Amino acid sequence: MKIPYLQKANAAFLDRHVTRASDLIQEWGGESFSGVGIIGAPLSKSSISHSGACFAPGTIRKAFSAFSTYSIEENIDLASCMIRDLGDIAMHVTDVLQSQNRVYETIFRVFEENPLWLPIVLGGDNSITYPSVKGFSKAKGKVGVIQFDAHHDVRNFQDGGPTNGTPFRSLIETGTISGNHLIQIGIRDFSNSKPYFDYVNNKGVTVYTMKDVRQKKMVDIMRKSLDKLKDEVDSIYVSVDMDVVDQSQAPGCPAIGPGGMDTQDLFEAVSYLGEQSIVEGLEIVEVDPTVDFRDMTSRVAAHVILHFLKGKRKSVEI
Amino acid sequence: MKIPYLQKANAAFLDRHVTRASDLIQEWGGESFSGVGIIGAPLSKSSISHSGACFAPGTIRKAFSAFSTYSIEENIDLASCMIRDLGDIAMHVTDVLQSQNRVYETIFRVFEENPLWLPIVLGGDNSITYPSVKGFSKAKGKVGVIQFDAHHDVRNFQDGGPTNGTPFRSLIETGTISGNHLIQIGIRDFSNSKPYFDYVNNKGVTVYTMKDVRQKKMVDIMRKSLDKLKDEVDSIYVSVDMDVVDQSQAPGCPAIGPGGMDTQDLFEAVSYLGEQSIVEGLEIVEVDPTVDFRDMTSRVAAHVILHFLKGKRKSVEI
Amino acid sequence: MKIPYLQKANAAFLDRHVTRASDLIQEWGGESFSGVGIIGAPLSKSSISHSGACFAPGTIRKAFSAFSTYSIEENIDLASCMIRDLGDIAMHVTDVLQSQNRVYETIFRVFEENPLWLPIVLGGDNSITYPSVKGFSKAKGKVGVIQFDAHHDVRNFQDGGPTNGTPFRSLIETGTISGNHLIQIGIRDFSNSKPYFDYVNNKGVTVYTMKDVRQKKMVDIMRKSLDKLKDEVDSIYVSVDMDVVDQSQAPGCPAIGPGGMDTQDLFEAVSYLGEQSIVEGLEIVEVDPTVDFRDMTSRVAAHVILHFLKGKRKSVEI
Amino acid sequence: MKIPYLQKANAAFLDRHVTRASDLIQEWGGESFSGVGIIGAPLSKSSISHSGACFAPGTIRKAFSAFSTYSIEENIDLASCMIRDLGDIAMHVTDVLQSQNRVYETIFRVFEENPLWLPIVLGGDNSITYPSVKGFSKAKGKVGVIQFDAHHDVRNFQDGGPTNGTPFRSLIETGTISGNHLIQIGIRDFSNSKPYFDYVNNKGVTVYTMKDVRQKKMVDIMRKSLDKLKDEVDSIYVSVDMDVVDQSQAPGCPAIGPGGMDTQDLFEAVSYLGEQSIVEGLEIVEVDPTVDFRDMTSRVAAHVILHFLKGKRKSVEI
Amino acid sequence: MKIPYLQKANAAFLDRHVTRASDLIQEWGGESFSGVGIIGAPLSKSSISHSGACFAPGTIRKAFSAFSTYSIEENIDLASCMIRDLGDIAMHVTDVLQSQNRVYETIFRVFEENPLWLPIVLGGDNSITYPSVKGFSKAKGKVGVIQFDAHHDVRNFQDGGPTNGTPFRSLIETGTISGNHLIQIGIRDFSNSKPYFDYVNNKGVTVYTMKDVRQKKMVDIMRKSLDKLKDEVDSIYVSVDMDVVDQSQAPGCPAIGPGGMDTQDLFEAVSYLGEQSIVEGLEIVEVDPTVDFRDMTSRVAAHVILHFLKGKRKSVEI
Amino acid sequence: MKIPYLQKANAAFLDRHVTRASDLIQEWGGESFSGVGIIGAPLSKSSISHSGACFAPGTIRKAFSAFSTYSIEENIDLASCMIRDLGDIAMHVTDVLQSQNRVYETIFRVFEENPLWLPIVLGGDNSITYPSVKGFSKAKGKVGVIQFDAHHDVRNFQDGGPTNGTPFRSLIETGTISGNHLIQIGIRDFSNSKPYFDYVNNKGVTVYTMKDVRQKKMVDIMRKSLDKLKDEVDSIYVSVDMDVVDQSQAPGCPAIGPGGMDTQDLFEAVSYLGEQSIVEGLEIVEVDPTVDFRDMTSRVAAHVILHFLKGKRKSVEI
Ligand SMILES: [Ca+2]
Ligand SMILES: [Ca+2]
Ligand SMILES: [Ca+2]
Ligand SMILES: [Ca+2]
Ligand SMILES: [Ca+2]
Numbered sequence A, B, C, D, E, F: 001m002k003i004p005y006l007q008k009a010n011a012a013f014l015d016r017h018v019t020r021a022s023d024l025i026q027e028w029g030g031e032s033f034s035g036v037g038i039i040g041a042p043l044s045k046s047s048i049s050h051s052g053a054c055f056a057p058g059t060i061r062k063a064f065s066a067f068s069t070y071s072i073e074e075n076i077d078l079a080s081c082m083i084r085d086l087g088d089i090a091m092h093v094t095d096v097l098q099s100q101n102r103v104y105e106t107i108f109r110v111f112e113e114n115p116l117w118l119p120i121v122l123g124g125d126n127s128i129t130y131p132s133v134k135g136f137s138k139a140k141g142k143v144g145v146i147q148f149d150a151h152h153d154v155r156n157f158q159d160g161g162p163t164n165g166t167p168f169r170s171l172i173e174t175g176t177i178s179g180n181h182l183i184q185i186g187i188r189d190f191s192n193s194k195p196y197f198d199y200v201n202n203k204g205v206t207v208y209t210m211k212d213v214r215q216k217k218m219v220d221i222m223r224k225s226l227d228k229l230k231d232e233v234d235s236i237y238v239s240v241d242m243d244v245v246d247q248s249q250a251p252g253c254p255a256i257g258p259g260g261m262d263t264q265d266l267f268e269a270v271s272y273l274g275e276q277s278i279v280e281g282l283e284i285v286e287v288d289p290t291v292d293f294r295d296m297t298s299r300v301a302a303h304v305i306l307h308f309l310k311g312k313r314k315s316v317e318i
C-alpha cells in the first residue's frame, strides 16, 4: 500500500536536476568491490585534550548532502561516480588500544577481501593514522605519507601512550613507513617543539612550514613531494589533519590557532594529489563537531574529499 | 563478506539487557497494520512567528534513543510493544495550504487502509491540528479533543489565514468538532485575549486555566474531562502543545513564558488518558529544536509519548 | 502618498482581537500625567561582577510584546490601561557616581512635575535602588521597602564604593528609610555572610529566608509585611532583584544559584502588593540579558509587572 | 516639560563629531522623493531550507549604527547624504506567492510615484529577486542584472514552486530580463549542478566562477561586465546573495561553504558598480541572522551598501 | 618590593565581611591531617556517551567562589571550617583501566596516611565510584552506600567494560559492598531496564523511585535508609550522580531527562546525611561542564557539598 | 608525604619534550628584575559600549598554555627566555578614573624600581593606553607610539570622559607624546569620522589606512615607521588594538567589522618591531572574551606576543 505524500522520515528536499554529493554514497552490502569506499573511525578517547572527533564521521557524511557533485571550475561532474559507505569501525568503550587495533584489523581485512579499495578514512583523532596506515601498507607494500598538519605528531610514548600526538612516531619507529617517505606540510610556528623538529629531521622527514606554504606555490610543493616519493614507494596515503587550516576557516578542531593554511591551498593540493594514480588513500582527522560553528569544519572536510575525487576523476573512472 | 567490527554508520552503544524506546520503532513497509503508528508532520511555515518546529519529528524520534521502555514506577515494560514509523508527510516548499491539506489527506488515507491505526502525530506547529483532527474524525466519527496548551488558538482567519494560532477555530467553525467537545487545559495568564476567551466560552468549550491546574489535582481534571466527553463522542484525540509546560522545563517552544505547567502534571495526565480506550490519538506540536537547549523539549515530548503508551499498556496489548 | 503593504520597519504581527501588553505602552511626550510610567535606569557599571543589566530596560520592554493584557485566571483585562514610557535615564560613560545621582535627580524631577506618578523602574543593577528610593521618598515622605532578593545587599562601602551590593546599607545609613521599614524576602543559604545578617538584624530589618518562603504561604508573608508597614510609612516601594528566583527559572541574573524562589510565588506576591493602594512604586533589577537564555528572565520580569498591574487594577482604575 | 537626563529608550552613545551611517537614514513620511531609499522584503518562508532571512532587514539596519559615514581610504564622507527608509513590505503569514507578489506591487508602486528612486532592497531570501526585478524593470525598461552568488538559482519550478532557488529562471522564463543580460559572479564548485550550468549557458548568461574571481582582478571583471551590458540595457540592478562570500567571512547564510569570495573583492566590485550611473538598484539577500555569529554577516551587508554609496557619491550627489 | 594596586592575576573581588566558600579551601601541603579533604577524579573517558565530566573538579571548585559559608536558614556559619584540597588524581591519557585503578590507589594511600580523612570526591563520571568506594572500604571496613541517581548503574561488563554504567555491579560482584547495603534513590521511569531492576532486586538493593520521592517526605526516606544501614555497616558513603536532578535544574549532565528530583529535596537529603557521624564520605559525579548552561550544574554541586558540610557542622567540629 | 598520582588541581598534560609558552611565565615575587614582564590591566568599565575586555588578561595568559615556544619558521626557540608575570592591577569597582590612574601609578612604580623592565601590558580596553604610555614615558623620556587599530581613538572628552575612544587624544593633548610621534596603522573605512581624521592630520600623526596595508608590504610600512621615529624619540611603545584584525579572524572584539587586517600581516609587523632595540613596550587591548568564539582572539593575542618575543630574541638575550 502506498500513501501519497508519505516519505521516509527526515527526507531532504529533492531537485530532479541536482545530484547531491550524498547521492553518490551507497551503503555497502558486503559484496566484493573496487574503488572509493568511505569508512569511519570514530575514536577520540585517544586524544590528549578533550575531543569529540568521534562524531566527525557522522557530520562529514551529513555535510555531503549540502553540496553537489559538479565542479564548475573544471567542468567535471562526479554524478556517475559511486562511493561505497562501509560504515564505522565499532570502538571499544574503555579499551583505547583495542579500539586502535580494530582500526588496523578492519582496514586490513577490507583490503584482504577487496584489494582495489580506495579508502577514505574519516577520523576520529589523529591516533587512527598509525593503525590506518599500518593496514594500508600491509595491503600496498612500501607506503609514503603526505601529511597536512600544523603539528609533527611525533611525541614520545611515555607521556600517555599512543595518542593523537604520536601517530607518525609510531609509523616511523615500527618501520611501517620510513621517515624519508613522510612529508609534512603546514607545520606551524609556536605549535611544535624543537626536540620534535630535530626528531623528524633526523629521521629524514621532509617538512614544509607555513612559511614555505605562504612563499611557494602549493602546486610546486605538491609536484616536488610527488617527485620525491613516486619512485621510492608503492603507494601514497594522504593524511589531512584539519587543524592545518587557519582557525578562522576551520574553527572546529581541538588544537586551533592563527597562522594556518587557507582552504583554497588545501583544496588545490588534494585535487592535485587525487590526480596521481599512486595516491591510493585519504584520511581526514581532528574535526571535532562539538566545538565547531555550523559544521563549518565538516563542510571543509567534505570539500577536501570532493576535490580529491575531482582529481581522481581526471585520470581514472571512479 | 562480513568484516569484524564494521557496523552501520552512527550506530549507538548497545547493552544487551536494555531495550531502548527507539528499539520499539520499526519503519513501516506499507503492509496493513493496527495499533500505534508514528507519523511526522514537519510543517512550520504556517507559524505566525519564525519557527523551526518542522525539525521536531526528527529530534523527538532521536530522543527515543535516550530512554528505555521500562517504567519502574509502575513496573510496566513496553519492550514487547511495536510502534510503526510511517515516516513524514512531504510538505510543499511554497504552498502552505497545500501542505496542511496533505496532512489531512495522508492521515485519512492511512486510516482508510488501516482503520485500527492509533496515530501519534509529531508536529510541526499547531496548524496541523486542524487537518489532523479532520482526518481523524473522518475515520472515527464524532471526536472530542483534549488540548494541553497555554493558548486557546482560536484566532481570526483574516489576519494571516490558517496559522498555528487558528486550528481550534477551524475545527469548530467547520463543524469538524463541536465546541462542547473541546477541553482546553493549561490556559495561561497574559497569553490570550478576552475576545478569544469569550469566543470559546460562547462555543461551549471547557477551559481549565493554570490556576485550575495549580489548585486541583490533575487526575481529577482528567476524570472530569473524560466524564464530560465519553458518552458524547466516538473517540478522543489528545493534543499537546508543548508550550503548556513552563518555559524552564520546555525552553524550546516558540511562545515560551513563565507560569506554565509542571512536566509531572502533564505526564500524569497523558498516562491517565492513555489508559482510556476511547482515547485513540495523540499529537505533539510546537517543539522548535532550533531554539531548544540540549533537545530538552524533545526529551519531554518523548516522555509524553512513553507515558501515554504506558497508560495504553495498562488496558490493552500494544 | 500611501503605498499598499508598506509598513514601519520591523512591525510585528497584528491580530485585531488581541491587545498585547506592549500596546499599553505609549512614549511619553512630556505632558503632565498621573498613573503608571515606566522608566529605564540602564546602569550596570556599578556592579561588582561583570554585568550587562544595562540592557534589561530594552529586553523587558520587548518582552511585553510577547504577552497580552488579559488575565484569564482572574478575568481582568488591562487592555484599557495606559502605561507611559518615560524613556531611559542617560548614563555617564565613565562617572558611575554621577550616573547614580542622575537616577535620583531624574526620578525626583519627574515626581516634582507629576506627583501622582506610579513609577515602574527598570534597572540596571541593584545599585540604582538607593537613588531611586531616595527620589521616591523625597516625593512620598516616609517610605517602606519590600525587597525580593537572595541577598541582603548591605555590604560595606570601603570595598568598592556604592555598588549593586550596597543599596540597602545606603538607604539605612543615610536615613532615607529606617531599617524597621525594610522587609527582605527570599534571602538564601550560602549567599550572604553572617556579619551582614547581624547588620540587618541590628537595624531592625525583617528577614524572610527561603526556608520561610518554602514553609509559609506567600500571601501570609505579604499580609504580615503589609500589616507591619502600613501604619508606619506613607508609601511602599517594591524592589524585585530577579535573582530571588531559582536559577532554573531566572537564568539571566549575574548571581545565579539553586535554592531560590518559584516564579509563581513571586507573581502572587507582587499581585497582592499591587492591590494595596499604599504600594506606589516597583522596580526590577539584576536582569542581565547578555547571559540569559531566550530572554527568559526578561519574560519573567514582564510577568512581574503585569501581575503587579493586575493587582492595581483590582483596586483602582489605571 | 523637559526632564534632564531623560532620553528616548535604548538611545545609543552620541559623539558630536561622528556621523554614524544610521544617522543618514530617515523614516520616509510618504512625500515624493528621489534618490536612495531602503526597503525591506522580510520573506524567507519561500526558502528551500529553514531560513530566518526575514530578520535581515532589521539586523542590517541595526548594523548601520555600528559604522560611520566616512571612507578614509578615498576621503569621501557620506555625512551629507540622505537615505530614506521606506519601511518593510508586509508579508502574508501563510500565502507565500502573495507575499512575493506584494514585493512586486510595492516596488512598482513606489517607482510609479517616485520614478527617481534608487532602491536598496533588503531581503529576505533570494526569491524576492524575481518580483523585485520585475517591479524595477517595469519602471526602468530593459534591465541587466549583475548577480553575486555561489549559485545559479535557476532551479525547476515543479520541485517546490518559486523558491529562493529559482529567481533567475523566473526572470528569464518570463522574459523580464534576457539571459544575455544576466552576469553571475562567484559561482562555486560543488554548489551547482551541470544541468543548471547548461541551462544558463544556453540562455546566454555570463558566468564568472570563483576560479575566475581568484585568477582575474575583480575590477577587470566589473569593467568587462559593464562593457557587455551598458549599451544593451536601460538600467542595471545589482543582486548580492551574501553566500557568495566565504563561510568564514559570512557565516550567517543558509547555504554556507568554503571556497567563496573575499569580502574585499565584493566591496571593490560594488564600489565600482556604484560609480556607474546606469546602475540604479541594489539588493542584498540570504542573510540569516538567526544562525549568524555576532551579526557579522549583517555587518558585511552594511559595508556592501556603504561601498555602493561611496561609489555613487563619486559620480553624483546623493 | 611591594607595588601598590598590584595583585595576583585573576584575583576576585574581596569584601572584608564575607567569607566565601572558596576561602575555606586550602591546598594540601602533604602534612598529616584529619577532616574534610576534597580530591578530584577527572576521568570521563570511561563514559558510554561522550562526556566532559573530567572538567567538573575544576568548575565545582570555581563555583565555591560564588557562594558564601553562611547558612542563614539554620544560622550556621562554616567560616571557621577548613577544607583541604588534595588536588586531582592524574589520569592516564589512553589507559582507562589504569586511570580507574589510580583512583583506588590514591584514595587508599591517602587514607593509609590519614585515617581520619573525610573525603569529598569530585568526579569525573560514575565509573570512579567503584575504585573510590573500594579505597574507602579498605580503610573503613564494611561500607554502605546511599546513591542518588536516575539509574541503577549495574550494566553488564561485556558491553564495553567497566564504564559509568557499571560501578554498582562492580561493587556488588567483587563483594566490596553487599547489595543489602546499597540504597538507590531517585531511580526514574524510562531510564532503566527491567533486567537491571531485577538484578538489584535479587541482590537485596533498596530502591526508591522518583514516585517514592514525590510521594514520601525526603527526610523520612533518609531516616529509614539510615535505620537500615547503621547497625550493619561500619561507615556510609554518599554518592550523588547529579543526573538524579531534573534536567531543568541540572542541565549539565550527559544523561538528562524530565521527571527528576528537585534540588531542594537533594539538599535536604545530604544535609540530613551530613549530620550522621557514620556518614564519612561524599562524591559527586556526572557533571559535564562542557554541555552545561552558565555552570548551573556545578553550582548545584557546590551547594550539595555545602549542605553536607552544614549537616556535619551540626554534629561535629569541622 | 607524597601520594602517587596526586597532582595540583587542573594540571595540564605534560610532554617532557615540549616547552609550552606558559612555561616561560613565572609569577613575580617582588624581587628586582630586568626584561620582559607581563602586567594585566583588567579595565573595561571605561568602554563606550558594553565590554568584557577586563577578562582578557586571564584568557590571554591561558592561551599561552596552548602554544609552544618554538618558531620553526625561523628556528628560534624561546624555551630559555623568562617572562615575569607581575599580576594584575587592582581596579576600583565604581571609580573609573581612579582605575585609570592606578594603571599609570603602577606602571610608573614598577619602572621606578626596575628601570630595565620591558612591559607587555594586557588590557583591558583601549582607555588604558593613556595611563600606560604616561607611566612608560615618565620612565623612558620621549616616546613614540606605533598603534595598530581600526580607529583613530581621538574622540572628544565631553561626550563621556576618558573612554576607550579617547586615549590618543589624551596622549597628544597632555603632551605625553607628540602627534608627530604617533603612527596609526590599519585605520579602516566607515569606522572613523572625518573630523577626527582632520584632527590627527593636524597633529602630525602618520596614518596608514587598510588600503595602504593592502597595497604596500607590511615590512616596508614598518621600516618607514621606524625610520621616522628612531632619531626623534627615546623609546617606542607598540599598541595593538585587536580590532585592527578582520572580524573573521578576531571575532572577539567589541567593535568588529569587515575589511580588516590579516593576522599574518600583524605577526610580521610585531616580529619586525620586536627586533628593534628601541621598541621597549607592547600592549594588547580590546579583546573581549565574553563575545569571542573558542578564545580565538586571545589565541591571536598570544601569538602577537610570541612573534614580538621572537623578534626580540633575534637581537638580544631575553
Ligand atoms: Ca595537528
Ligand atoms: Ca595531527
Ligand atoms: Ca500554545
Ligand atoms: Ca497552540
Ligand atoms: Ca541579589
Ligand SMILES: [Ca+2]
Residues within 6 Å of the ligand: C126, C149, C150, C151, C153, C164, C241, C286
Ligand atoms: Ca540585590
Ligand SMILES: [Ca+2]
Residues within 6 Å of the ligand: D126, D149, D150, D151, D153, D164, D241, D286
Ligand atoms: Ca542565490
Ligand SMILES: [Ca+2]
Residues within 6 Å of the ligand: D149, D150, D151, D241, D243, D244, D255, D286
Ligand atoms: Ca546562493
Ligand SMILES: [Ca+2]
Residues within 6 Å of the ligand: E149, E150, E151, E241, E243, E244, E255, E286
Ligand atoms: Ca545516572
Ligand SMILES: [Ca+2]
Residues within 6 Å of the ligand: E126, E149, E150, E151, E153, E164, E241, E286
Ligand atoms: Ca550513575
Ligand SMILES: [Ca+2]
Residues within 6 Å of the ligand: F149, F150, F151, F241, F243, F244, F255, F286
Ligand atoms: Ca579600535
Ligand SMILES: [Ca+2]
Residues within 6 Å of the ligand: F126, F149, F150, F151, F153, F164, F241, F286
Ligand atoms: Ca582602539
